[in-house]
Amino acid sequence: MSISLADTEQWRRMHRNCAVDGSFRSLEQARFVANVHCGHGPGCKQYLSASAYIFGSSED
Numbered sequence: 074m075s076i077s078l079a080d081t082e083q084w085r086r087m088h089r090n091c092a093v094d095g096s097f098r099s100l101e102q103a104r105f106v107a108n109v110h111c112g113h114g115p116g117c118k119q120y121l122s123a124s125a126y127i128f129g130s131s132e133d
C-alpha cells in the first residue's frame with residue numbers, strides 16, 4: 074500500500090489531540106500516528122490507541 078501526502082496530512086489533523094483516543098482504519102495509519110506521538114509519554118491517548126491497534130493487528 075502506498076501512502077500519499079494527502080493521507081498523512083489528514084491523519085495528522087485527525088489525530089492531533091493527545092487527550093482523545095484515536096480510531097484507525099489501517100495499520101499504516103496506526104503506525105504513522107504512533108510515530109508522530111511517540112515520546113509524548115503515558116498521557117498520550119493517541120499513542121496508546123495506535124500501539125494497541127498495531128499490537129492487535131500483528132497476531133498472525
Ligand SMILES: [Zn+2]
Pocket residue numbers: 090091109110113117118119120
Ligand atoms: Zn501525543
